Amino acid sequence: MEYVADIVVTLKKSILDPQGDAVRSALKSMGYHGVQDVRIGKRIEVRLEAADEAGCTKTVDEICAKLLANTVVEAYDFSIREAPRG
Amino acid sequence: MKFGIVVFPGSNCDRDVQTAARAVGYDADFIWHTDTSIDGYDCLVLPGGFSYGDYLRTAAIARFSPVMESVARYAASGRTVIGICNGFQVLLESGLLPGAMLRNTSCKFVCRPQRIRVESTRTPFTRKFRMGQVITLPIAHGDGNYYADDATLAQMEMDGQVVFRYCDESGEPTPESNPNGSLNNIAGICNKAGNVLGMMPHPERAAERILGGAEGRSLFDSVAQWVQGGGRIA
Numbered sequence: 001m002e003y004v005a006d007i008v009v010t011l012k013k014s015i016l017d018p019q020g021d022a023v024r025s026a027l028k029s030m031g032y033h034g035v036q037d038v039r040i041g042k043r044i045e046v047r048l049e050a051a052d053e054a055g056c057t058k059t060v061d062e063i064c065a066k067l068l069a070n071t072v073v074e075a076y077d078f079s080i081r082e083a084p085r086g
Numbered sequence: 087m088k089f090g091i092v093v094f095p096g097s098n099c100d101r102d103v104q105t106a107a108r109a110v111g112y113d114a115d116f117i118w119h120t121d122t123s124i125d126g127y128d129c130l131v132l133p134g135g136f137s138y139g140d141y142l143r144t145a146a147i148a149r150f151s152p153v154m155e156s157v158a159r160y161a162a163s164g165r166t167v168i169g170i171c172n173g174f175q176v177l178l179e180s181g182l183l184p185g186a187m188l189r190n191t192s193c194k195f196v197c198r199p200q201r202i203r204v205e206s207t208r209t210p211f212t213r214k215f216r217m218g219q220v221i222t223l224p225i226a227h228g229d230g231n232y233y234a235d236d237a238t239l240a241q242m243e244m245d246g247q248v249v250f251r252y253c254d255e256s257g258e259p260t261p262e263s264n265p266n267g268s269l270n271n272i273a274g275i276c277n278k279a280g281n282v283l284g285m286m287p288h289p290e291r292a293a294e295r296i297l298g299g300a301e302g303r304s305l306f307d308s309v310a311q312w313v314q315g316g317g318r319i320a
Contacts (some may be wrong), residue, residue, distance in 0.1 A: 011188075015188065018189055018191045018192070018193050018267075019193055042142075067146060067150070070179065072185065072235075073188060073233055
């Protein structure tokens with residue numbers, strides 16, 4: 001089966017995000033006074049072959065922990081779905 | 087005395103390290119990132135630059151280069167490894183040193199001479215410096231904001247693993263003299279055994295007076311002296 005994994009990598013909540021802070025203050029100065037906090041991360045889309053959903057989940061979790069996120073400072077989350085045909 | 091300089095695609099301080107090592111009087115040659123045989127070198131240097139374009143995250147991809155397994159074995163054998171700037175980031179990503187690098191808190195790339203204080207003279211890399219000596223080395227990085235969790239940081243401080251700290255002219259590690267937001271003003275650290283050093287400042291860019299400073303020379307001399315005295319941590 002071919003799957004698509006949607007992966008989101010963000011800095012852990014305990015880590016300061018200077019880019020997010022800069023965007024937050026830009027939004028405030030644009031008049032969006034309701035904006036409380038901005039956190040910047042990455043979205044990574046991976047298309048992969050796997051025997052089934054469980055196998056796909058295992059592989060994606062592994063590549064996130066090994067390469068896509070540095071778990072000293074980053075957290076990751078993902079969802080998987082069957083790849084659209086064609 | 088021969089330094090082995092690991093060259094990744096995107097390294098750009100490799101020749102600077104070679105030129106500096108030669109200026110101080112030592113031999114230095116290159117090791118391509120696909121090489122796995124790294125015999126014949128007395129000290130490995132992972133130079134600065136933008137390995138693999140810094141894609142995904144600084145040093146994230148370089149850490150999986152074929153050469154890195156050999157570098158890890160070399161370090162485990164007690165011989166010396168130095169990571170400078172991007173090379174420091176590679177050592178962090180590969181787990182040869184604790185912690186991680188974050189974007190500078192200013193969100194800016196900082197490129198300037200920077201004062202640092204020598205925090206340990208017990209490492210093979212700092213024997214020729216004086217304890218507490220303040221030296222000026224160039225820094226040039228966008229992701230030099232050193233982070234480790236509280237427990238790791240406390241343990242490192244206790245074990246004397248902080249080798250260099252950003253400081254002001256009187257040697258005080260003040261918030262104003264911290265160029266990137268690094269915890270505890272950390273500019274360089276070593277592993278617990280002391281044979282693996284990572285530092286953001288560039289000693290190789292301060293090895294000849296004509297280039298504005300020569301205080302980086304002592305680092306090369308320290309390693310050479312260490313190697314000539316046996317050069318291995320048990």
